[in-house]
Amino acid sequence: MPTHPLTSHDNELSPPLHHDFPFDPTHGYDLPRLLEVGAPAGPDDFVDFWQERYARALRVDPAPRLEGPWTTVDGLRVADVSYTSVDGVRIGGWLTVPADGRVLQGCVATHGYGGREAPDLRQPPPGTATIWPCLRGLGTRSLLPGVASNSAGHVLHGIGSRESYVIGGCVADVWGAAGALLRLVPEAAGRLTYLGTSFGGGIGALALPWDDRFHAAGLTVPTFGNHPLRVTLPCTGSGESVRTRLAEDPSVLDVLAYFDAATAARHLRIPVHVGAALFDPSVPPPGQFAIHNALAGPRELLVLRAGHFDHPDEPAETAALEEAQRRFLSEAD
Structure with missing residues (x-):
């Protein structure tokens, strides 16, 4: 573990980012203060809750199925795929495997709250067999009747109960994706990794502590961290819907305590690379x-x-992050 954080830019030379948001996307935190932010301990039965949900998910046969012909793009074979997750929900996505057939590791790669229309073939390291699920209710492959596909509505679906909250189903979709990938590409079992950005980063933090099939992970600008603090901070992302709902129904915070990605991270012991932003209007x-x-x-x-903001350094920053995470996933012990 590095003794100090790596940066993709020079804080002393970078001018302030200009914006027209009605709030400060740094929320007044500089890097030293950000590195001191803690995590809620969570409910007494937090671990039991998630271990039971994981055991329940493993009892579901993912029954993975290729949904169309293979195509070859940039040294990868690509095919549509689907599998079954908890509650009988059929999840759609894509499977990519090295065209030369040499699989060095596997990866479950999730998406932000914008969903996914296609796999991002540059993200995983070379030699990776990757499943790219669209988590339940989100596009373009896993839309569900009655579940809003936009972040503002999706994040509130079933929030009245820890059993019905859609975020729990999305976490189970990650476990199902792992099972589907290992069924379709068994040689990926020796080194299974995870990549998740924003929504997918938070979902990964919730999913990974309980699943010993995973070897390492990369989380980028992850959401759902420290809900008691998060709901005090205005934003343009899904958290704003939660803030509004909480003002109407304070009991929502009791449910959210079971879905706090920072609380879950206290139990996550595999190597994890995190890309976290100093300025982010969405998360x-x-x-x-x-x-x-x-x-x-x-x-x-x-x-x-x-994060979640166009700026001149963004292309170089994204490239540096992706390269760092590819290296990390390839080298993590």
């Missing part, structure tokens, strides 16, 4: 850093100038 930076700070195992942090 408040303190929540992102709360997840990183709480990780119980080896970790590496790449500090980003901004």
Whole structure:
């Protein structure tokens, strides 16, 4: 674990980011203060709740199925895929495998709250067999009747109960994706990894502590961290819907306590690379850093100038992050 965070930019030379948001996307936190943000301990039965959900999910036969012909793009074979998750929900996505057939590792790669229309073939390291699920209710492959596909509505679906909350189903979809990938590409079992950005980063932090099939992970600007703090911070992302709902129904915070990615990170012991932003209008930076700070195992942090925001350094920053995570996933012990 590095003794200090790596940065993708020079804080002293970078000018302030200009914006027209009615709030400060840094929320007044500089890097030293962000590195001190803690994680809630969570309910007494937090671990039992998630271990039981994981055991329940493993009893579901993923019954993976290729949904069309293979195509070859940039040295990878690509095919549509589907599998069954909890509650009988059929999840759609894509499977990519090295065209030369040499599989060095596997990966479950999830998406942000914008969903996914196609796999991002550059993300995983070379030699990776990757499943790219669209988690339940989200596009373009896993839309569900009655579940909003936009972040504002999706994040509130079933939030009245820890059993019905859609985020729990999305976490189970990750476990199902792992089972589907290992059924379709058994040689990926020796080194299974995870990649998740924003929504997918938070979902990964919730899913990975209970699943010993995973070897390492990369989480980028992860959400759902430190809900008690998060709901005090205005944003343009899904957290704003939660803030509004909480004002109407304070009991929502009791449910959210079971879905706090920072609390879950306290139990995550595999090596994890985190890309966390100093400035982010969509996912408040303190929540992102709360997840990183709480990780119980080896970790590496790449500090980003901004997340969910176009700025001149963004292309270089994204390239540096992707390269760092490819290296991390390939080298993590």
